[in-house]
Amino acid sequence: MTKPHIAVVGAGIVGICSAYFLNKSGFKVTLIDRNEPGTMTSYGHACTFADYASVPVNSPELFKEIPSMLLKSDGPLAVDFFHVIKNLSWAYKFLQNCTANKVEHISSSLSNLLNNASVSYDEIFSDVNVSNYIKNEEALYLYQNVNEFLKAKKTNIIREKNGVQIRILSKKEILEMEPNLAPVFYNGQLFVGSRHTTNPQEISNKIFESFINNGGIFHKKSVKNIFPDDEVVKLNYEEATHKFDKVVVCAGAWSKVLTKTFGDNFPLDTERGYHVLFDNYNLINRPIGWSQSGFYLVQLEEGLRAAGTVEIAGLKKPENKKRTKMIEMQARKLLPQLKDVKSTWLGFRPTLPDSLPVIGQSAKYKNIFYGFGHQHIGWTLGAVTGKVINSLCNDRVPNINIEPFSPKRFY
Numbered sequence: 001m002t003k004p005h006i007a008v009v010g011a012g013i014v015g016i017c018s019a020y021f022l023n024k025s026g027f028k029v030t031l032i033d034r035n036e037p038g039t040m041t042s043y044g045h046a047c048t049f050a051d052y053a054s055v056p057v058n059s060p061e062l063f064k065e066i067p068s069m070l071l072k073s074d075g076p077l078a079v080d081f082f083h084v085i086k087n088l089s090w091a092y093k094f095l096q097n098c099t100a101n102k103v104e105h106i107s108s109s110l111s112n113l114l115n116n117a118s119v120s121y122d123e124i125f126s127d128v129n130v131s132n133y134i135k136n137e138e139a140l141y142l143y144q145n146v147n148e149f150l151k152a153k154k155t156n157i158i159r160e161k162n163g164v165q166i167r168i169l170s171k172k173e174i175l176e177m178e179p180n181l182a183p184v185f186y187n188g189q190l191f192v193g194s195r196h197t198t199n200p201q202e203i204s205n206k207i208f209e210s211f212i213n214n215g216g217i218f219h220k221k222s223v224k225n226i227f228p229d230d231e232v233v234k235l236n237y238e239e240a241t242h243k244f245d246k247v248v249v250c251a252g253a254w255s256k257v258l259t260k261t262f263g264d265n266f267p268l269d270t271e272r273g274y275h276v277l278f279d280n281y282n283l284i285n286r287p288i289g290w291s292q293s294g295f296y297l298v299q300l301e302e303g304l305r306a307a308g309t310v311e312i313a314g315l316k317k318p319e320n321k322k323r324t325k326m327i328e329m330q331a332r333k334l335l336p337q338l339k340d341v342k343s344t345w346l347g348f349r350p351t352l353p354d355s356l357p358v359i360g361q362s363a364k365y366k367n368i369f370y371g372f373g374h375q376h377i378g379w380t381l382g383a384v385t386g387k388v389i390n391s392l393c394n395d396r397v398p399n400i401n402i403e404p405f406s407p408k409r410f411y
């Protein structure tokens with residue numbers, strides 16, 4: 001019997017891990033991306049395997065905080081008002097998901113995935129050796145003043161309820177752990193047991209290589225259209241039509257463009273984020289988050305990366321130099337030893353208004369599956385999403401409750 005042929009569209013970390021698990025379980029798998037695997041959002045992020053990050057950006061306090069956040073040029077949030085006006089319904093739905101009850105629901109739903117995130121990666125890592133690119137020094141978050149710390153204490157209650165272990169540290173304890181930091185912060189907290197990567201591109205490359213070595217196929221092409229019908233799904237790329245038994249859409253922030261072609265509409269937008277890469281090595285031991293501006297400092301093989309912040313401005317606008325300059329200045333405040341900037345980067349977090357991903361089978365087409373919308377934690381959730389997609393394509397019920405991620409919530 002010929003193996004069913006599955007196309008995975010999008011070779012970010014979610015698509016690569018999905019292709020990896022599907023191929024392992026015996027499907028013929030073609031992974032398609034218009035770029036090299038792992039080179040878009042999954043390349044430039046803050047590198048934390050953030051199993052602890054169950055609390056979404058949505059929060060009851062956001063209503064009060066947005067005006068002051070927008071007035072601060074060194075704050076975590078920037079907004080292009082023209083984009084927001086054009087996409088008012090996304091902003092409105094996002095704010096509707098800021099009540100205490102919704103935040104509890106989002107956090108506990110994300111925790112179902114996050115609590116299975118490490119173990120799912122470890123399944124891949126037992127087969128694909130990436131130990132050179134993983135460090136177990138736990139992520140630290142710094143608070144610039146007592147108010148910021150008190151806000152974090154409130155969200156810690158939700159995290160702890162979902163099983164996250166946190167250690168509060170004094171300024172003195174932090175300076176002993178990270179002696180190169182300038183003492184410009186109030187205190188901080190450590191996410192116990194967390195780990196990070198020093199080279200996300202190499203991790204994507206290694207998982208991708210394993211997929212190819214096991215018979216997986218890669219096409220570097222742009223998918224123009226998807227045409228599902230009862231028996232097969234047709235994809236248009238290379239100016240030709242290709243037939244598959246099933247298609248998995250993992251195209252990150254661009255997924256909506258594809259799903260629209262066959263009438264599945266999702267309110268997907270992007271939370272843009274930046275990184276600034278400095279020509280420094282061995283300054284810090286662990287990812288260090290900074291509450292004032294919403295980014296992490298992390299030591300990578302290619303230099304020291306300051307990555308994060310949120311900008312609501314859509315997929316098309318070019319890099320906003322004011323944001324990278326701000327990240328550079330704030331990073332230098334924390335680490336005055338920073339040398340020259342080597343490069344800057346803009347990435348596109350795929351975000352739905354309820355900060356939950358879409359993982360599941362299309363309600364309209366039984367041979368279309370989705371894995372996108374992982375907002376701030378897509379790097380962390382790559383492997384677990386791949387495992388769930390594999391269960392669904394095998395007609396098995398996943399061992400995680402995926403009801404909250406159902407595409408049906410938008411129909």
Ligand SMILES: Cc1cc2nc3c(=O)[nH]c(=O)nc-3n(C[C@H](O)[C@H](O)[C@H](O)COP(=O)(O)OP(=O)(O)OC[C@H]3O[C@@H](n4cnc5c(N)ncnc54)[C@H](O)[C@@H]3O)c2cc1C
Pocket residue numbers: 009010011012013014015032033034035036037038039040041042043044045046047048049050221222223224250251252253254255258272273274275307308309347348349350371372373374375376377378379380381
């Ligand atoms: C500044 C920043 C910091 C972050 N920090 C962290 C962190 O520390 N930890 C964490 O867990 N997450 C983090 N994230 C989030 C994380 O990076 C993303 O959620 C994740 O990378 C999304 O992966 P993805 O595979 O869905 O999308 P992507 O990596 O963007 O991949 C989607 C792929 O689809 C392809 N594609 C799109 N349309 C088509 C088409 N029509 N045809 C063919 N190919 C197509 C694209 O070329 C792309 O390669 C951060 C994000 C940012 C921006």
